[in-house]
Amino acid sequence: MNKETKSGQIFDLPTLRRLYVFVRPYQKQFYLLIGIIMLNALLAPLTPLLIKYTIDTPIANGDYAQLTVMLVLMIIVTIVQGVAQFWNTYMSGWLGQYIIRDIRVQLYQKIIGLRLKFFDQTPIGRLVTRTISDVETLSNVFSDGMAAIAGDILQLTLIIGVMFYTDWKLSIISLSMIPLMLFCTYVFKEKIKDSFNEVRAAVSNLNSFVQEHLTGMSIVQIFSSEDTEYRKFQEINEVHRDANIRSILYYSIYYPVADVIAAAGTGLVVWYGSKQILNSEVTFGTVTAFVMFINLFFRPIRQLADRFNTLQMGIVSTDRILKLLDSDEYTVNEGTFAPDTVRGKVEFKNVWFAYNEEEYVLKDISFNVDEGKTIALVGATGAGKSSIINLLTRFYDINKGRILVDDIDVHDYELNALRKHVGVVLQDVFLFSDTIENNIRLGDFSITHDKIVEAAKLVGVHDFIERLPGGYKYNVMERGSTLSVGQRQLISFVRAMVHEPKIIVLDEATSSVDSETEELIQKAIEKLMKGRTAIVIAHRLSTIQEANKIIVVDKGQIMEEGNHEQLLEKDGFYANLYRMQYKEVLKVG
Template identity: 55%
Template sequence: MKDTKIVGKAYDSRLIARLTKYMRPYRRIFWVSVILTILLAAVAPALPLLIEHTLDRYILSANYSGLTTMLIIMLLLLIAQTVIRYFHTLTTNTLGQSVIRDIRIQVFNHITNLRLKYFDNTPIGRLITRTISDLETISNIFSEGLIQIIGDLLQLVVILGVMFYTDWRLTLIVLIPMPLMIGATYVFKEAMKSAFQSVRLWVSNLNTFLQEHISGMGLIQYFAREEQEIRKFEAINKEHRNAHIRANWYFSIFFPVLEIIIAIATGLLVWYGSKQILGDVISPGVVVAFLMYINMIFRPIRELIDKFNTLQMGMVSAERIFEVLDTKESTPNKGTYKPDHVRGEIEFKNVWFAYNDEKWILKDVNFKVRAGETLALVGATGAGKSSTINILSRFYEIQKGEILLDGVDIRTYDLNFLRKTIATVLQDVFLFSDTVLNNITLRDPSIHKKNVIEAAKKVGAYDFIMRLPNDFNYEVQERGATLSAGQAQLVSFIRALVHDPKILILDEATSSIDTETEQLIQSAIDNLMEGRTAIVIAHRLSTIQKADKIIVLDKGEIKEMGSHQELLALDGHYKNLYDLQFNSIGI
C-alpha cells in the first residue's frame, strides 16, 4: 500500500506553536541557545572592522607594533567565536534531540493505545517512517532550523546596520543585486516545497514496501516471486531516486545563480569603491571591510535558504506526525471499575458487531458462560469466531447490545484491568527478539522465575526449554524463527498461564502444531483451565468435545448451542461438520 497523501505548508505557525510546546521542559537550554545566537550575531562584524582599522592605521603607515597588537586581538576574537559556536551547536542539538525523544515517546505511547482497526488499515512501514525518519527531520527544526534562522536574520540586521553607518552609498551599491536574490529565492522556495514533499512520500512508500516484503520473504520464495517483486522494488526505488534528483537539481541551479549575484555585487563594489578611493572619499580599509561584508550578507541569505528548506521538510514531517497523534482511533477508557475478585462469568446480550459500517460480522448474538465453564466456538472461516473474542477484550467496539463480565458491562471496567483479566493464546504466535524468559513474562517484574518454571512444567514445556542453550535465557530470534511452531506455541501457553488470568482464550491454539505436541498440550489442558472460564476456538472438533457448551456460528449468527452429545443428537450444522471432518480423516 502506497502512501499517496502529500501534506504540509511552506510555513505553518500552528505546527510551530505545537512543536514549541515540547521545548517547555528545556527552557534553560533554549535561552542559552538564544543568548549564544545573539552573541554570534553581535561579534560577526567585529573582524571586518578590525581589519579595516588595521589596514588604515597600521599597515599603510608601517606601524609594526600596532599591527602585532591587532593580530593578537583578531586571533583572540577568532578563538572566542569558535568557542561560542561550539557551545551554540552543542546546545541547539541537545535541545533538538531532547524534544524529539519526548515526541517519539508520545508517538509510541499513542500508537500502542490505538485500536486494532487502525492497524488493519495502516501499513506498518508508514508508522515506522513516522516514528523514525519523520521525527529525525523534525529534530533539525531545533538543531539546524528555527534558532539558526533567527541567528542568520539577526546577523544580517547587525551587519547591514554597520554597513549603513560606515558608508550608506557603498551599502546601496552592494544591495543593487538584492531584488534578483529575493526573486531567485522565492522561485527556489516554491520548487523545493513540492520536491521535499515528494521525497518524504517516497521514503514512506519505500519503508512500507521493505517492511512488508522482508516479513513475507518466505511466501515470496515459496511461490518463486523474486523477479516480480524485484521489479516492483526497482519501480519504487526509481521514484525515490527521481524525487531526490529533482530536489538536488533545484539546488544545482540556485547556488550557481547565487554565486553570480554575489559576483555582481563584488564587481559593483570594486568599481564604485575604487573611484571613491581615488577621489580620496573613503579609505582602502573601508572597501576591504565591505568585501568581507558582502560574504557576510549573502552567506546568511544562502544559509537561510538551507535552513528554510530544513524548516520546510520539518513542516511536512510535523504535519505527518501530528496526523498520527491526532488520530482518534484509541479505545475509550472511561471505565474505572476494578473489583478485588473476578469470577469469570461472561454474557453476550443482543450483540451486533461490524468492522465497517453495517456489514455485520455478528448479528444479535446471545449466550452465557458461567464462571469456570468452557465454551467452544465452531464454524466455517468468516463465521465470526475470532471477532467474538476480539470484542470481549475490547480490541473492537460493538455497535449494539451488551457484553457483561460478572454481570457488569465490560465498558465499565478499567481497560487495562479488563485485558489483564483475559489471556489469549493465538494461532499465529508472536515472539520478540529476546530471551525465552522475557517472552513469557513480557518483562513484568511482578512475575518471578519460579512461577515461570512451575507454569512450564504444567504445560509440559520445561524439558524442551532446558535443552535449549542457556535454557530460559535462550535468545529467541525475530518472530520465534529459531523455535519450531510447536515450541513457540508452548511458550505462548506458559505466557498465558503465568499472567494468571480468570478467563483463558484459545484461538486455534493447536492448529499449527504437530500431533505429539498437541497431545502434550491436551494432557495439560485440564490443569490450565482449572478454576478459569475458557473460550476455545478450534477447527479440530476432537479438541473441544469436553467443552461444557459448544456454539455453532454461521455468517455471524448462532445456529446451534449445546454440549457435544446434544449437538450430535440435533443432526444439524454441528453433526454435518463432525461427519465431514472425521470422515475426511478416515474415522
C-alpha cells in the first residue's frame, strides 16, 4: 500500500504514547478537559429522569408548587450542561491549537536541519502537506478524537445503566435496534476511512504538483506546455473531487439510515410502552423518559463512527509526522568546536563522495589551500566542482577521506560555527520575499544598516538600491523576481561580505551577469579576497588567471593543478579549455 494512503490502527498505543509527549506541557488543561467531558456524560441522563419524575409526581398529583421547583431544577441542569459544553468545546479547541503549534514549530525546526540529500529525494509539496495539512488533522484528534470518544462511551454506559435500573423490559425493547445500528456504523466507518485515505493522498499529490509547477512556471511557458500541464492538473483534481464525493455519498446514506433506525427504536418504545401504560405496568413519565433516552443513546453512536475515523486519520498523520521527526537524514552535528575565528586553511585528504551509494562523483580528491590564498576549480559541467563546495560546508557528508579547516576535521566543528566562517555566493541566487536589507542581514541583527550600506558601496550596488522605491526597504518578492539576474547576484555578494567569513566560496559567481556587472563584481572580489582564503569555481577562465593555484577537475578526479602559466605549458586539459574559450571570444568579437 502506498505510504500516502496507509491506514492507521485506531488504538495504536506506541503512536498515542508519542503523541502524549506533546500533551505533557498542558497536562492541567488536558485533565481539566477530561473532567469536563465526564461531567457532560454524568449530566446526560439527568434531564430524562427529572422529566419522568415531574410527569409522574407533580403533574400526576396536581402539585403546582413542586412542579415549579422541578422546572427551576431542570433550568439549572440545562444551564450547567450549556456551560459544561461551552468549556468542553473551548478547552478541546484551545488544547488542540496549542499542541499543533508546538508540533508545527518542532517539525519546521527539523525540516530546516535536514540534509540536502533529503530534499533531493522528497517532493517539497509533500513536506508542505506534513507541515500544514497533517498537523492540522491532529487538532481534530483533541477536539473530536480520543477524549470525545471516551466521553461518548461513558455517556452510553451511564444511559444503559439508568435505563435498566428504571425498567429492564423497556430497556431491552429500546436497545433491540442497537445491533443493526452498530452494523451500519461499522460499514460506514470502513467506507469513510477508505475515502479519507484517498482524500489525504490526493491532497498530497495536489500540493506536490502545484508547488513544483508554480516554481517551474517559466519552463512550462517556454516549452508551451500549458495545456498539457493543465490536463494533468485536471486529472489530479478530479481524483481529489471523486474521493470527496464518495465521502459525501457515505455521509448522505449513513445519517438518514441512522435516523430511521433511531426512529424505529422510538416507535417500538412508544408501541410497547403504550400497552404497558394501558395495563398500568409502567407510568407515562417512564415511557417519556425512555423516548428521550433513545435520542441520547443513538446520537453518540452516530457520532462514534465519525470520531473513530477522525482518530484514525489523526493516527496516520501522527505516524507520518513522527517518521519525519525521526528521520535519520538529519545532519549529524556531533562537533562541539566553535572558534570565534579561523585562519582559513582548507585541506581535502583522499575524499570520496557519492550522492547514491557506490556511484562516486568525487574520487580520491586531495588538495590544500593555505590561509589567505586563492584557488580556482575549473572543469566541464558535472565534473564535480560544486560537490566539493557542498562537502566543505557539510551540506552533504563524505563517504571516505577527511576535510580539514585549520587542520581540524570539519566533523569536529559545531555545524553553525563552521558555516559562519564560510561565505558562499552561488550562481543561482535565492532571495526571500522580503526587503533587500533583510535578505542581506538574514536574521543577524548584529549587522547594522550602516555596515550593509558600506558593503553595498564596496560592491558598487548602493546607488542602484537607493533608486528603488524604499531603497533598502524595497521588497524583492519571491525569489527576487523583481530584480535582474545581475542585481540579485550583486546583492548576494553584499550578503556574503557583511557576514565577514574567513573563507569565501564563489560558485560560478559571475557566469550569469553582463560584462558591466562582472566588472563591478571583479573589483569587489579583489577587496573581499584580501586577507581571506578563496575558492573560486568559474567557467570563464579569464576571471581566475590570477589565482595562486588552479585545479582542473574531470569526472570527479583532479587531472591537473598549477598556476595559469604552468597549466598552459603542460598543454593538457586546462590548455584545451583555454583555447576553446579563446576561440569563442574571437567568434563573438
